[in-house]
Amino acid sequence: GLPEVPVRPVAERRESRRIQVGSVAVGGGAPVSVQSMTTTRTSDIGATLQQIAELTASGCQIVRVACPTQDDADALATIARKSQIPVIADIHFQPKYVFAAIEAGCAAVRVNPGNIKQFDDKVKEIARAAKDHGTPIRIGVNAGSLDRRLFQKYGRATPEALVESALWEASLFEEHDFRDLKISVKHNDPVVMIEAYRQLAARCDYPLHLGVTEAGPAFQGTIKSAVAFGALLSEGIGDTIRVSLSAPPAEEVKVGIQILESLNLRARRLEIVSCPSCGRAQVDVYRLADEVTAGLEGMEVPLRVAVMGCVVNGPGEAREADLGVASGNGKGQIFVKGEVIKTVPESKIVETLIEEAMKIAEQMEQDGVAS
Numbered sequence: 001g002l003p004e005v006p007v008r009p010v011a012e013r014r015e016s017r018r019i020q021v022g023s024v025a026v027g028g029g030a031p032v033s034v035q036s037m038t039t040t041r042t043s044d045i046g047a048t049l050q051q052i053a054e055l056t057a058s059g060c061q062i063v064r065v066a067c068p069t070q071d072d073a074d075a076l077a078t079i080a081r082k083s084q085i086p087v088i089a090d091i092h093f094q095p096k097y098v099f100a101a102i103e104a105g106c107a108a109v110r111v112n113p114g115n116i117k118q119f120d121d122k123v124k125e126i127a128r129a130a131k132d133h134g135t136p137i138r139i140g141v142n143a144g145s146l147d148r149r150l151f152q153k154y155g156r157a158t159p160e161a162l163v164e165s166a167l168w169e170a171s172l173f174e175e176h177d178f179r180d181l182k183i184s185v186k187h188n189d190p191v192v193m194i195e196a197y198r199q200l201a202a203r204c205d206y207p208l209h210l211g212v213t214e215a216g217p218a219f220q221g222t223i224k225s226a227v228a229f230g231a232l233l234s235e236g237i238g239d240t241i242r243v244s245l246s247a248p249p250a251e252e253v254k255v256g257i258q259i260l261e262s263l264n265l266r267a268r269r270l271e272i273v274s275c276p277s278c279g280r281a282q283v284d285v286y287r288l289a290d291e292v293t294a295g296l297e298g299m300e301v302p303l304r305v306a307v308m309g310c311v312v313n314g315p316g317e318a319r320e321a322d323l324g325v326a327s328g329n330g331k332g333q334i335f336v337k338g339e340v341i342k343t344v345p346e347s348k349i350v351e352t353l354i355e356e357a358m359k360i361a362e363q364m365e366q367d368g369v370a371s
C-alpha cells in the first residue's frame with residue numbers, strides 16, 4: 001500500500017474531484033501518485049511488461065504506454081491484464097484506438113478530444129464508452145501541440161493559451177455529461193508551466209497531472225521538475241506527477257518519489273543528511289556518504305542518517321538524526337538517538353553505520369513504523 005502521509009504536509013491540498021485510475025485514486029485528497037511512461041514498443045508485450053515490472057519495483061504507481069499503431073492497440077489487453085499497476089493508454093488522433101484501449105481494460109486513456117473532433121468526430125461515442133466502462137480520461141495539453149487557433153490568438157503557448165485549450169477540451173466531454181477527467185498543461189519552461197497550472201487550478205476542480213514536458217536530460221530535467229512541482233505542490237496544486245527525463249523511466253520515478261518525500265507529501269524513507277564537506281573536514285565525506293547510501297539502498301523505514309565531516313556541526317546533526325557519524329581526527333563518533341555509542345577508526349565508519357542502521361530498522365519494523 002501507499003506510505004501513510006506524515007503529520008506535516010507542505011500545504012493544504014487544493015480540493016479536487018476524485019477519479020479512480022484502476023486501483024489508484026487521483027484527486028479528492030488521495031495521496032499524490034507517481035507515474036511514468038514506458039519506452040518500449042507497446043506491441044512488444046514481453047519487453048513492455050518487463051519494463052513495467054521494473055517501474056513497479058522502483059515505486060511507480062501508474063504507467064502510461066503509447067499506442068500509435070494497431071499492433072500496439074492489440075497488445076493493450078494483455079498488458080493491462082498482466083501489469084501490476086494501472087495502465088493508461090496514450091492516444092493521439094485515432095478514435096479506434098481509444099475504443100480499443102477502453103475495451104482492453106486500460107485503467108485510463110490519455111486523449112485530447114480536440115484532435116479527435118478535428119479528424120473524426122467520435123467524442124460523443126468515446127464519452128459513452130468511457131462512461132460505460134468507468135474509464136477516466138486525461139486531457140493532456142502540451143505546448144508543443146497546442147491548437148493552431150490558440151497559437152494564433154495568443155502568439156505562443158502562454159499560460160492563458162494552455163488553460164483555454166484545456167478547458168475547451170474538457171468542455172467537449174462535458175457537453176456529453178462526462179466529467180471523469182484529469183488534466184495536464186505541460187510546457188518545457190517551469191515558469192510558464194507553474195502559471196498555467198495555477199490558473200487552471202483556480203478555474204476547475206478536476207484533478208491535475210503535473211508535468212514539465214521535454215524537461216531534458218537527467219540533471220536538468222530533475223531540477224526543472226523539482227522546481228516546478230515544488231512550487232505547485234507547496235501551494236496544494238497537483239494530484240499525480242510525472243517527471244519527464246531523457247533517461248530510463250525508473251529514474252523518473254526515483255525523482256518523483258524524492259520530490260514528494262521532500263515536501264512531506266509522502267512518508268520519507270531513508271534520508272542521508274550529509275554535509276558538503278569543507279576545509280575542516282577530517283574524513284572523505286563524499287565517499288562516506290556514497291558508501292552509506294549504497295549500503296542502505298532499498299531500506300523502507302524512515303531512517304535519517306547523518307554523515308558529517310567534522311565536529312563543528314557534526315554532533316548536532318548526528319544527534320538530530322536516528323543515527324549518525326561525526327568525524328574527527330581519523331575517527332568517527334557514532335551516534336544513535338543522540339547518544340555516542342562508540343568511536344571507531346575511519347575504516348570502520350561505514351560498516352558500523354550500516355550495522356547500527358540495520359538494528360534500528362529491525363526495531364522500527366517490529367514497532368510497525370515501516371511503510
Ligand code: SF4
Pocket residue numbers: 275276277278279280281282308309310311312313314
Ligand atoms: Fe565542514 Fe564540518 Fe560542516 Fe562538514 S560538518 S561542512 S566538514 S564544518
